[in-house]
Amino acid sequence: MSSASLENILRKYDGSPHNLLQILREVQEAEGWISPERVAELEQALAMPRSKIVGAASFYSFLHLEPVGHYRILFSDNITDRMLGNQALMEQLCNLLWVEPGKVSEDGLVSVTTTSCTGMCDQGPALLVNGRAITRVDAARIEALAERVRNQVPLAEWPAEWFQVDDNVRRRDILLDSQFEPGSALRALHARVETQGVQASNPRSWREGLPRGLVGPATMLDEVKHANLRGRGGAGFTTALKWEACRNAPLAPGQDRIVVCNADEGEPGTFKDRVLLTSHADMVFEGMTLAAYAVGARRGFLYLRGEYRYLLEHLEGVLARRRRDHLLGHNILGIPGADFDIRIHVGFGAYVCGEESALIESLEGKRGTPRNRPPFPVTNGYLDQPTIVNNVETFAATSLIALHGGEWYRNIGTAQSAGSKILSVSGDCERPGIYEFPFGVTVAEVLEACGARDTQAVQVSGPSGFTIAAHEFERKICFEDIPTAGAFMVFDKRRDMFEVARNFVHFFAHESCGFCTPCRVGTSLLRNLMDKLHNGQGSPYDFQEIERLNHILQAMSHCGLGHSACNPVLDTIEKFRPAYEARMVHRDFTPAFDLDRALSQARQMTGRDDEMAHFGTEHGDAR
Ligand code: SF4
Numbered sequence: 001m002s003s004a005s006l007e008n009i010l011r012k013y014d015g016s017p018h019n020l021l022q023i024l025r026e027v028q029e030a031e032g033w034i035s036p037e038r039v040a041e042l043e044q045a046l047a048m049p050r051s052k053i054v055g056a057a058s059f060y061s062f063l064h065l066e067p068v069g070h071y072r073i074l075f076s077d078n079i080t081d082r083m084l085g086n087q088a089l090m091e092q093l094c095n096l097l098w099v100e101p102g103k104v105s106e107d108g109l110v111s112v113t114t115t116s117c118t119g120m121c122d123q124g125p126a127l128l129v130n131g132r133a134i135t136r137v138d139a140a141r142i143e144a145l146a147e148r149v150r151n152q153v154p155l156a157e158w159p160a161e162w163f164q165v166d167d168n169v170r171r172r173d174i175l176l177d178s179q180f181e182p183g184s185a186l187r188a189l190h191a192r193v194e195t196q197g198v199q200a201s202n203p204r205s206w207r208e209g210l211p212r213g214l215v216g217p218a219t220m221l222d223e224v225k226h227a228n229l230r231g232r233g234g235a236g237f238t239t240a241l242k243w244e245a246c247r248n249a250p251l252a253p254g255q256d257r258i259v260v261c262n263a264d265e266g267e268p269g270t271f272k273d274r275v276l277l278t279s280h281a282d283m284v285f286e287g288m289t290l291a292a293y294a295v296g297a298r299r300g301f302l303y304l305r306g307e308y309r310y311l312l313e314h315l316e317g318v319l320a321r322r323r324r325d326h327l328l329g330h331n332i333l334g335i336p337g338a339d340f341d342i343r344i345h346v347g348f349g350a351y352v353c354g355e356e357s358a359l360i361e362s363l364e365g366k367r368g369t370p371r372n373r374p375p376f377p378v379t380n381g382y383l384d385q386p387t388i389v390n391n392v393e394t395f396a397a398t399s400l401i402a403l404h405g406g407e408w409y410r411n412i413g414t415a416q417s418a419g420s421k422i423l424s425v426s427g428d429c430e431r432p433g434i435y436e437f438p439f440g441v442t443v444a445e446v447l448e449a450c451g452a453r454d455t456q457a458v459q460v461s462g463p464s465g466f467t468i469a470a471h472e473f474e475r476k477i478c479f480e481d482i483p484t485a486g487a488f489m490v491f492d493k494r495r496d497m498f499e500v501a502r503n504f505v506h507f508f509a510h511e512s513c514g515f516c517t518p519c520r521v522g523t524s525l526l527r528n529l530m531d532k533l534h535n536g537q538g539s540p541y542d543f544q545e546i547e548r549l550n551h552i553l554q555a556m557s558h559c560g561l562g563h564s565a566c567n568p569v570l571d572t573i574e575k576f577r578p579a580y581e582a583r584m585v586h587r588d589f590t591p592a593f594d595l596d597r598a599l600s601q602a603r604q605m606t607g608r609d610d611e612m613a614h615f616g617t618e619h620g621d622a623r
Contacts, residue, residue, distance in 0.1 A: 001030050001038070010045055017046045018383065020365035024057055025346055033064040052366075059367035059513070060348030061115065062131070062306045069104050069111035071149045074128040078117035078268040079503040080426045080489060086125040089142050090114070096146035110149050115349060116507055117268035118307045121426035121489070122168045122433045130155060131309045134162045163310075167275045168433030171449060173420045174412060175283075175396055176275075176436045178403075182282040183327050185290060185402035190335050192405075193219050216337065220294040221247070224398065226406030228418040232393035233262060233354075234461055234485035236417075239398075242388055245378040247295040249386035257297035258387040259288050259340075261395055262359055264305045266351040267462035268507060269487030272422040273392040275434050277304075277311055280396060281318045285342060287395030289332065290402050292340040295388060300342040303359050306349045315344055351511035355559050356389040358513070369515045370559040393422055393486070413439035417478035425450045427490035435488075437477070444473040446488060454492045457576070462487040463504035464564035467497070467571035498579035501572040502530040508565040519562030522553045526565060532592040539586040546573070 009026045013019035020042075027038050034057055043050050057063045075081070075090045090101065094112050099105040102113045120126035123135040132155065134145070141162065148158055169176055193216045225240035246257055261284065265273040276284055288300050304312065319342055322328045332338035350368045353359045357371035360382050381387020397419055401409045410418040417439035423446060426432045430451030437446065447455055458468045460477070461484035468475065468482065475481050491500060509527040514520045526549050529542050550566035557563050573580055596612060603610070 001027065003041075005030060006038070006041060006045075015045065016365075017048050017052075018363075018365045020046065020048070020053065020056055021060070021063075021348065021362065022345060024053075024063055025348070028063060032070065033067050039065075056365065056367050059369075060306075060350050062348035067104065067108060069099075069109055070152070071110045071155075072128075072130055073110065073112045073149075074115040074118075075112070076116075076118035076120060076124060076126040076128070077114035078121055078124070079500055080121045080269065081117075081125045082503060083427065083495070084125045086127075086137075089125055089137055089139065092139060093142050093146055096143065097149060109152070115307075116351060116510060117266070119265060119271040119274050119305070120165065121269055121271060121424065123166060124426075128307065129158075131306070132163055133165060133307070133310060135165055165274070165278070165310075167279055169275060169279075169436075170425075170431050170433040171435040171437065173436040173438060175393075175400060175420055175422065176280070176434070178283070178400060180280065180283045180286075180399065180403075182286065182322065182325065183333060185283075185286050185399040186293075186327065186333055186335065186338070188404075189220055189223075189290065189293075189402040190216065190333065214337075216335065217247070217294045217296060220290055220402065223401050223406040224294065227401045227409035228406075228416075229394065229397055229401060229409070230417065230479060231391055232397070232421070232485065233391040234267075234465075234483060236479040236483050239390065239394060242378055242390070243291065243295050245376075246297075246386045246388045249379040251386065255385045256299055257292075257295050258382045258385050259292045259295065259297045259300040260356075260359065260363070260382065260387060260389040261288050261300070261302045261342075261392055262354065262356065262389050263308070263392050264303050264347050264354045264359060265392070265485070266305055266307075266354050266511075267464065267485055267487055268504075269424060269426055269459065269462050269489040270485060271424045271426075272434055272486045273305075274308060274311075276392050276396055276422070277308065277315060281315055282322070283396045283399045284392050285318065285322060285395075286327070286402075287398035288342060289328065289338070289340050290398050291388060291390065291395065293332075293335070293338050295386075296337070297388075298339050298341070300340060301363055301382075302342055302344045303353070303363060304344055304346050306347045309346055312344060312346060319344070350513070351507075352513045352559070352561055355561070358559070359389060360387065367513075369513055372558075391485075414476070414478045414480060416480050421477055421484065422486055423477070423484070423488045424486050425488045425490065428452060428455065428492035428495070429490045439478040440476050442474050442476055443468055443482070446477070447473065447490065450490070452490045452492070454494075455490055456493045456495065457491045457497055457500075459489040459491070459500070459504075459568070460484045460487065462489075463507055463568050464560065465567070467501075467568060467575060469575040496579055497572045497576035498530075498533070498583065501568040502534060504568040505530045505565070508561065512561060512565075516556070516558040516562065518552050518556035519558065519565065522549050522557070522562065523565050525549055526553075526569065528592060530569070533580065533583040535592070536583070536585055537590045537592055537594075538580075538583040539589050540584060541589040542584075543573070543580075546570075 013023050104111040118126045125137045126135050229239040230236040328341050330339050353362045353368040355370045358368040362368040377387045413419050420438050423435045460466050505527050509523040512519045512523045553562050
């Protein structure tokens with residue numbers, strides 16, 4: 001990379017240390033990795049200590065401070081990818097390319113390893129090559145892929161259909177079925193304010209004395225409040241309360257309010273945001289603009305998960321068009337007080353950045369470590385400014401509310417869960433994909449719609465959510481019963497629910513950010529315990545250990561990842577106990593580490609026939 005190229009990147013990001021991660025991404029995209037020379041140059045240019053640059057970069061699994069293969073291949077390793085045979089496919093590729101999993105080939109040409117979940121569960125098995133998703137991988141595709149790697153064919157010349165990502169929308173409702181016109185929600189809101197003034201669909205006497213410039217934002221806030229919109233990220237916090245707190249937070253001189261769209265959907269089994277951003281981006285950006293209008297923000301960010309990097313150019317194109325059409329920028333559609341623009345921040349494969357305060361840290365160019373709360377982001381968020389963070393689907397719903405009114409919206413769904421929910425359905429069913437239902441749909445109805453047969457369990461809301469067994473299939477998807485961020489993974493009777501839980505526990509151990517000891521150590525111990533059961537060394541003692549770890553993780557972890565890490569194990573122990581009891585092969589405690597087994601390979605290599613020699617028995621002497 002020439003110094004002029006680096007200068008261009010720095011200029012693009014205002015030479016600001018807060019944009020460090022995006023600068024590093026562009027450097028890596030140009031050179032394949034972030035070399036010590038580039039780190040030294042950035043140290044000078046950004047006036048940042050090297051330790052901060054390296055510390056931030058080393059946090060993210062998609063940023064590389066060491067050379068990686070010219071072709072970097074990451075197999076998606078979600079449980080549904082495993083069910084589709086990803087492990088055999090990875091082994092096949094490694095054999096064809098003569099490369100060990102997790103290592104770079106000796107000639108530096110290729111590396112092959114796994115990543116948690118690429119958000120392609122409806123069209124898996126999937127993998128990423130240099131950040132680009134290849135879907136529907138099978139043995140023939142692996143063979144053809146290996147050949148292209150060996151012949152060093154540029155990615156741009158690989159068959160386009162390999163990179164095809166389908167929306168797979170199977171059921172539409174109010175949101176996915178709306179023929180949304182860019183700007184229509186902003187115009188509808190403005191028209192309502194202009195024609196009805198304080199007599200909007202839900203008149204509030206408190207608006208009567210408001211200065212004219214504040215009537216529009218108050219009307220938007222009021223519609224969202226009246227709609228009873230709740231956050232679609234899973235927790236279901238009341239959106240209007242969050243926005244109101246941000247709007248009312250005092251601003252220090254030079255500060256702004258900030259709107260952030262959390263498109264870092266890293267929960268395994270979730271891929272609805274992928275579809276919203278691909279085919280309904282205007283609805284999402286317009287929702288952000290309406291939110292900004294309501295809270296009085298002028299700056300916004302879309303935090304795009306690294307696995308969706310391929311959407312960046314498309315999303316930048318939508319933003320550019322919206323700027324041209326006066327739907328972003330200064331004085332949007334001539335509406336007083338509507339000044340707002342959006343920047344896209346690409347993430348780097350850290351699940352914990354889905355947590356809002358970790359996401360804000362990452363936006364500021366730092367490691368994605370969750371913050372202590374309070375203070376909350378609504379008062380002290382991005383660069384200590386009042387910030388709202390909402391889910392992609394929440395912003396899309398905001399556009400609908402502005403368009404049709406809060407009254408219309410609250411009449412859809414259930415008493416406490418207004419509107420619709422988009423579900424990402426994957427696993428053992430005939431028609432995996434995207435399903436939108438009004439809140440209140442039962443698990444059984446979703447299973448029927450997606451063509452699931454002989455289902456024994458559904459994992460709702462990903463590994464941190466709920467394992468729903470067959471006797472619970474009449475339960476409802478809504479905040480009153482089963483809240484969800486959207487993942488709906490189906491497991492039929494062929495599946496071993498112990499292995500499902502073990503996969504989830506491995507995921508948590510891998511994604512723990514390591515900041516707090518209970519989670520860093522606890523998730524690893526939990527993983528080891530599950531592996532111990534898997535290896536046939538389980539005893540009732542291990543059940544007690546799992547219970548103990550759960551208490552520690554629940555009580556002492558710093559954020560939701562640690563709190564929920566035991567959920568899949570506890571749920572499956574309760575509902576699929578035989579799967580665990582089959583692994584309780586010992587009555588008494590049995591250590592996980594078997595020294596004799598560990599030494600067996602060395603014995604074999606040296607031709608020794610002295611099993612148990614380390615005990616100093618008649619078979620041998622320990623000395
Ligand atoms: Fe990080 Fe886990 Fe602690 Fe959360 S609970 S801060 S993910 S170590």
